[in-house]
Amino acid sequence: MIPTPDLSHLTSTDYEHVYEPAEDTFLLLDALEEHAGELKEMAPLTCLEVGPGSGCVSSSVGQILGSSTLQTVYLCTDVNPHACKCTRKTGTQNRTSLDVAKAFIDIILFNPPYVPTLTEELVDAQELRGIEGSWAGGSDGMEITNKFLELVGDLLSPRGRMYLVALKENNIPEIQTRMVNRFNLQSTIVLSRRAGREHLSIICFHR
Amino acid sequence: MVRLITHNLLACHAKGCTSNNFPLAFSNVQIEIREAEFNPEFLKNFIPKVEWNALVDTARQLGDTSLPLEQPEMLDEEFLKSLHHVLLEIHVEEGVMTCPNCKHEYPISNGIPNMLLAEHEIG
DSSP states (O other): OOOOOOOTTOOTTHHHHSOOOOHHHHHHHHHHHHTHHHHHHHOOSEEEEESOTTSHHHHHHHHHHOSSSOOOEEEEEOSOHHHHHHHHHHHHHTTOOEEEOOOOEEEEEEOOOOBOOOHHHHHHHHHHTSGGGGTBOOGGGOHHHHHHHHHHHHHEEEEEEEEEEEEGGGOHHHHHHHHHHHHOOEEEEEEEEEETTEEEEEEEEEO | OEEHHHHTTOOOOBTTOOSSOOSOEEEEEEEEEOOOOOOHHHHHHHGGGSOHHHHHHHHHHTTOOOSOSSOOSSOOHHHHHHHHIIIIIEEEEEEEEEOTTTOOEEEEETTEEOOOOOGGGBO
């Protein structure tokens, strides 16, 4: 068992502005833990997380890979300035240096805004740069994810892998087929779980 | 945190800015030096990922001249310690990064670079 990262430095005020780890986060943590052995063996040099929010997921990878000796550079990027600050603090708290930031990346983590909403709602949420941006996903909940998937082929190193959180409504088989056809990226479903109304899966893409 | 290991991965991404857009030039910087654990194996593995000329130029801009202009063949301890310091211990906490091509400015505040573009600058 990998312990959940220590988030005791974050308060309810932080969670008014930043997505608080929930079932989707925990499913991603569980999937990463299931791959702990493979990830250690891979000894990745770089790990990129898009939209880290609280910083919980990258810190967890830091714990899996062992943060006592530096061996991986963690890059985290978030449109929400509160999330950048929280991520930085969470890294410090968990002894993982999370650098908030054109490279080949070994591990990419993306828990995107996957909830289907109106496109207008997504545009407003992104402009507010607040907590709304952590869920509003536009048409099929895929508008942000699709933009990022176009870039993954260029970002992922030859031995790299990407972990993506997706909802059943996002049409996972279509995503998988598209990524093979467009970028020759294979994928597997690591874990699936029902959380309330959401049926969540973690997809792992690789070359 | 903007360490040079991160800076070495950042290029300008403004609309239409696709060549000569790296490395971003620092100005008005406030620097903090924070000690980090020395791991020679990590450095040896990371060297192939480094854009060497950009790293050396940037370190010199920030006043550190410990790295040779040409990447040495022999990775001795003295070299690896200099590289360790440049990549991992120099933190730019405040300042600006400017694109050498389109001159777009990316501000750094509290150690966090703001890489966001305005709507009309997104390609």
